[in-house]
Amino acid sequence: MTIKTFEELKETCIKNNTEIWQTAQLQEAQIHDITVEEFRARVNKTLSAMKEAIKNGMESSVLTNGKMGGFDCAKQKEYYKNNPCIYGKLYEKILCYSLATSEENARMGRIAACPTAGACGIVPSVIISMGEIYNIDNEKLINSLIIAGITGQIISFKVKPSGATAGCQAECGSASAMAAAAMAYLFDCDTDKILNSSALALKNILGLTCDPVRGFVEVPCIKRNPFMALHAASAVEMAKAGIVSVIPIDDIVDAMEQTGALMSSDLKESSRAGLAKTKTAIVMEKACFTKKYYSALKE
Amino acid sequence: MNEASILDIISPVMVGPSSSHTAGAVRLGLIARNIHGENIKKVKIILYNSYAQTGEGHGTDKGLIAGLLGYKPDSTIIKDIFNSQDMVSLEYRFEFRENFAKHPNAVDFIFEDDNPMTISAQSIGGGEIKVCKINEFDVSLDGKFNSILIVMGDKLGAIAKITSIIQKYGANIATLNCDRKTRGQNASLVISLDNEISADAIEEIKKEISPHLIRYVKKLEY
Numbered sequence: 001m002t003i004k005t006f007e008e009l010k011e012t013c014i015k016n017n018t019e020i021w022q023t024a025q026l027q028e029a030q031i032h033d034i035t036v037e038e039f040r041a042r043v044n045k046t047l048s049a050m051k052e053a054i055k056n057g058m059e060s061s062v063l064t065n066g067k068m069g070g071f072d073c074a075k076q077k078e079y080y081k082n083n084p085c086i087y088g089k090l091y092e093k094i095l096c097y098s099l100a101t102s103e104e105n106a107r108m109g110r111i112a113a114c115p116t117a118g119a120c121g122i123v124p125s126v127i128i129s130m131g132e133i134y135n136i137d138n139e140k141l142i143n144s145l146i147i148a149g150i151t152g153q154i155i156s157f158k159v160k161p162s163g164a165t166a167g168c169q170a171e172c173g174s175a176s177a178m179a180a181a182a183m184a185y186l187f188d189c190d191t192d193k194i195l196n197s198s199a200l201a202l203k204n205i206l207g208l209t210c211d212p213v214r215g216f217v218e219v220p221c222i223k224r225n226p227f228m229a230l231h232a233a234s235a236v237e238m239a240k241a242g243i244v245s246v247i248p249i250d251d252i253v254d255a256m257e258q259t260g261a262l263m264s265s266d267l268k269e270s271s272r273a274g275l276a277k278t279k280t281a282i283v284m285e286k287a288c289f290t291k292k293y294y295s296a297l298k299e
Numbered sequence: 300m301n302e303a304s305i306l307d308i309i310s311p312v313m314v315g316p317s318s319s320h321t322a323g324a325v326r327l328g329l330i331a332r333n334i335h336g337e338n339i340k341k342v343k344i345i346l347y348n349s350y351a352q353t354g355e356g357h358g359t360d361k362g363l364i365a366g367l368l369g370y371k372p373d374s375t376i377i378k379d380i381f382n383s384q385d386m387v388s389l390e391y392r393f394e395f396r397e398n399f400a401k402h403p404n405a406v407d408f409i410f411e412d413d414n415p416m417t418i419s420a421q422s423i424g425g426g427e428i429k430v431c432k433i434n435e436f437d438v439s440l441d442g443k444f445n446s447i448l449i450v451m452g453d454k455l456g457a458i459a460k461i462t463s464i465i466q467k468y469g470a471n472i473a474t475l476n477c478d479r480k481t482r483g484q485n486a487s488l489v490i491s492l493d494n495e496i497s498a499d500a501i502e503e504i505k506k507e508i509s510p511h512l513i514r515y516v517k518k519l520e521y
Contacts, residue, residue: 215353
């Protein structure tokens, strides 16, 4: 039986005296009818793609598809050359790596969707930055990505990771909860604190809409990735201190499902409201957007 | 079987910018190619709702065409697919519609070649897809299994004959999904398999029940 809730995940870990990643990899190997080693090899493939996307993104300043971004990571890197990040090297890396990956995505570059392409910068920036700063070996990074994976999976049973279904809370929000779980694990937190990190991150993005300007995964998506990655880091800091989310994570997922259902479809990836229909966005749209896509819309 | 696994959540590795609008589009093109057959000459593609409104920005049009041509979601050629050599032999056109009775990310492939066929499908999030209609028949295909797709006359005992042939060829049935509009009319059948089945089995089913349409649809490997 597939684990459907975070409560079940915790109970299974207690019953079998396992950590979350062990519980998750056993279940996943069974689902795909492969060995645990084969499953870990596939996770490692994703991890490698994440590293490559960061590397490519850190070296590029090529304009994105929609020409609204692609130069910000380079700007941030340049700034840090002369102004060391006052919040420390970890903050700096998370910020730059998430920007790098998101920009690479918007250039139609190769990335790992985690859980979606629009949110692809969040989980990798946290895992790879932690790995580099604390010299963590690759096997442990794989464990952390598995933990991020089962966190996203359990959320997805109630809320599909798609802006068109439930808004950005389901994409960048889920990714932030996944990143928080991975990061908490890499800080050697126990199961309770890992789940609590995800809860704190997820609870504080409820209601986030998906209103991309001109329909591109660029504004606000690219800059939202570093915000959501650092949002995860804040959640982990609080969880490490013993701060507990009053509402447990399974309830928060229920709230996210309901919020997504109540959210107008105008704010769910259709670019019919919000940032996409601001004065500035409309001017940009008129200037750039190919008209043929709208003219044929109404039958 | 519409549930995401951990690997579904942390992948696919793909070219951006959108899992539902780019990678999902490539996978929709690929499964339409698996159903229709590789020899695609002329196709009309209708995009609905969010797919119609934000499709160009997300490279949905490029993704659908790349999939129809057999490219994987992580092929770096997708960005430049309209300039690729493969496009020479493919005649295509896009239409854009609003229909809120349909999924936000819905698409119809209307093949107008020697093998005419309409395939309605949707991108349901995170690159996952679902084929929901072939011609006028409701079906349910997610590309996660090798599947046998059959449209046939409503004949007594046909399903028993089909399943016994599948058994004879050593394949195990994972799910079986049947739809019939009214009694005596055509019925559609989607049989998902845990393993592969040989072309001989498909030929034998064809001989045994003379279906209007039979396809072995390979699962999407990526």
